[in-house]
Amino acid sequence: MFYASGGGGNSIDVVALFSGQSTAAVSSAGEALMAMPPAAVISVRATLAMLDGPKREIADGVANDQYVFWLGSGISRERMPDLRDVAKRVLATLQSRIVAGNPDCRFRKALNAVVVLAQPSPDEWGRTDLDQAPVSWPDYEVLAARLVNNYARMLNVTVDGEQADYLLWNVLNAAHVYADPAIEPDAEHLCLAALAIEGVASEMPTANWDNLIERAVRSLAGTQPVLRVVVAPNDVRWNRLRANLYKFHGCAQSALDNEGQFRDLLVARSSQINGWAAQNPVMAPFLINFIVTRPTLMLGLSAQDSNIQGLFAVAQATMAWPWPSHPPAYAFSENALGADQEGLLQNVYHQDYSPANRPHMEVEALVQAYAKPLLLSLYLYVVTAKLKALIGIGAPGLAPIDRDKLHDGLEQARNLVADGISPNAAIVTELFAQFGRALTMLRNGGLSDPVNGTYSPITTEPLHRMPADMTLSGSGVCQFAIASGLIGLGLARGLWTAAKADLADRTSGAVVLNGRSGPAKIYFAASAQAAIRLGTNGLIADNDDAVIIHSHENPPPMPRYPRRAPGRTGLANIREVSMEALMGGGTEVEDLLARFRNQVAL
Template sequence: MSTATTISVAETIDLLDGPLSSFSAGFQAGLYALWLGSGISRERIVGLDGVLAKLLENLRLRITGADCEHHRAFEKILTLADLSPPEKAQIDFTQPVASWPIHDELINRLWNKYSKVLGTEIQGQPLDYLLWDILDFPTTFAAQKADAEHLAIAMLVLEGVVLDLATANWDGLLEAAMVELGRPNETFRVAVTGGDLHGPPGIGTLYKFHGCANRAIENEADYRPLLVAREAAITHWAQNQRFTQMREQLRALIARSRTLMIGLSGQDTNIQQLFGANGWVWNSVPVPIVFAAQDLSEGQKSILEGAYQGDYEANREQIRADATLPAFGKPLLLALLLSTLCGKLAALTGLLTSPAVGAVGKQSLAEGLKALERSAAQAGNANRYDCARTIAALIGRVSDQFLGGQGSAGRRRYMPLSLQPAHLMQQDPAVMLSGRPEAAAALGLIGRGLAANKWSVAVDDPEQPTSGALRLVAPAAQARVFLAANDENINQLVASGAFDEEDADVVVMCSRKVTPRQQRSPSASWRTGKASPRYVSVSDLLDGSPSFDEIQNRFNSEVGL
């Protein structure tokens, strides 16, 4: 049986479609604010970027003797790890920390005591000496690389289903994710104090209530004192007048939005106190407070007790069960992203007006889209970081091709399916004129073919100009599938080098009518035996078919695999 650690992206989607369907629907409707903790950044801060390991190594390099302050500080930190005598014997201060046999275990034991480590004092130095000087804070946090969680969150923000995020992390990984997606830092409105909210709004508001690394590096005088990293600083945060407005804003956020907490154990008392008496009823649907966890920590249980107060004791077992979502950040956020994208595409097919589609046809298209969603989840589970990057690059590529016929090389700027949740997207009259409902229908028909084993689906490198939306692979042939809003976009795709009029492995799904095309050399097919690209007018297909079964049959025939 899968746990929150081992669960796959596809299994997480099964949870979202099954027992957690009300939560999933609420999330996709924009009802939840994200509360994020160190768990979503662990592989960057501790693993790949090795910030904690860097801290230990830099501290070791400052040691001048057994009686120096840096050696005493290191010994205090080792005490936090509760090492056994045999483990202590593996420590050699004359050698790099990374070479110690105990290195990995040491890092793991100190990870959950990060604030205690950073609270270790050096006589005669500022209280944040370990953080700012030993760790070389300005260099370490100046340019960090986003992970799968941060990319998924950034895309969910751009898709308009997450408007508010509160985080105890001061790293710049969420901002880095936006940059990687081709969006500027200003996409987020970052708030460390209430005064930071006085500026222009962003697509999402990021409440960094323990401080912001980027701001501290850019403006050390004002923002370095606001970095809350040491245990004592966390304890006194609730009384620190510098954060008065931030506390008010966070309490208001808790009162107006449901909470999804990821990578945050809730052990800090300042966070527990914020959730007291917030006005939510414990058995509301969807559930007001959800934790991405296998088992709730004592801190998370304390949050629930404070939030529901008089109702908690009698209903605590059900409250805890309802609040537990057994999937950690990577599988959960990728599953939520795929579910959101699939849900938006299904909502687009709901706007189709062709009599041949009808309610049954729309449900069939939704099932086809779910087949594509599952295929993406299964393919992306092995390397979730690559999965997030591929989703971002693919949507950027397809959006440029669909709307502008762009086929140049390189990563494309992420362009959301819509800036709003699905229920608001459906009310936008411009959507009906955009060709997107027809494009979503084409993807649904492809998904139905996938489910019927007519073909499998793959993705080419989205950074290559000749890659399309998908590659269909059948036993006897393959095809690159391009999506185009109108006939002019097809001309632009050819002009930009996405494909050639003599490419036999191309299928173009055009939302509108397609002008009949002639090969560059009329006799080429006769000489070489090659067919030209197949152009499918989705609107003609939908409006010119007497039934949905006929739509699918004609579609399969025109794809030609």
């Protein structure tokens, strides 16, 4: 709805901060967390270290689609007006509409009521002239700041002769502001969209009016039916999709498109918030069911609104969560737990909440990273976890020591990516475009397109359902995971370095590896058809210095495809590697890496 907090920056090694439930362990963990960078500046790499270490259960819970993502204004704070700006606009607009010389002016009356909510002292009142523009008031900034914590009461102020939502609809012009088509999704929305496409963010209740998540999903998934948006009670009857967004405080775009049906669903006024549960007999029980049955991850949500607190209070009365629970039943993306989050823990764990348990609960629930670095790190964690699972599906006979080496290779590659990125929209957009390019080449031998989406998931299922997907073992994606693990091992051992593909150059491959023999463009092909299409689509030519890593056997030689002018002449420089053949020659990883290295000739 309205907007306030967030993060990205420095790094720290927190891989093994703490484990166990002893008092000494929790005390040590609390001290370690206090020593971490603030949530607003923690780096992606340091956040990943948290997910690998003390917050591993939460990360695995996300990878298994166990968590419900409760989303608040913090995820859109850099795209939408914050509460102080909202307060200033209310003050300035009401003052500008005062009829000079009319002491009974309805706008003067409303402005006076708003100023009263800022609780000015007698001296401040003496310096506040309602006949002058608020920007000239000596205490303008102070009064606006005080209204931040009173925003719902401020918006509940009425103007004589106007609808109850006059301040929201006519003064703030909220529907147009929050549905402005010129506003692009931020990193948080893009990461949520990618997690949704990967099938691990299936339930997302949100108090926000903007449609930035919807735009992010469209930018990554194109016209594919990935996201269901629920605003009105009847919407809950629609078929569920891979991801489901519940806009329980209304939707600005819906209000613009159909004012008669959706204007009254925009929740902001204190009277609406206080009466929300009684006025929403469909949505309220629907959300309570999430709280009762699935763990909660709060992102950018302060939980200060009484209707949200009421939902959690009813849920604990229905069926409280035991503590400890695995994964943790509550997690908050915050720098520190506030009074409202602590109150939620007290409510939902009430049977086990005690002075002895309280420090454990609070340390467990706090994820000290704001949504930007946390969501990007969760994405990297989930994708890596899926690739690890695919190695097991594609090579079930791997010895544990060999499996672990390939897993280490994947983590090495993941960490190098994390070291080179920060959670801003441009970088995240490029990351997902790079990933989508590689996976689209792998599966189809082509490039991503806006209609079908620029992003292609590893799988559309969460981690725990992947073993039941009988299509994975023959899809070529398992061999892609093994090859990625080998490439990561080579990176860790200094056998080669990696550079990203040039997205502006359709012929630059999926990734570029630099070895002793120089750079080579790397392509992946899940099938013979995909490999053929790399040529027919003009993505690779016979004279390229390139490597095609086939998931299955190498296809027979095909006619040459001189789709573009040769960069040089002479013998073909394309090397083709069959992962199926390599694995058939033995799965001991050191030997496998040596044979892989020999065939890619880097």
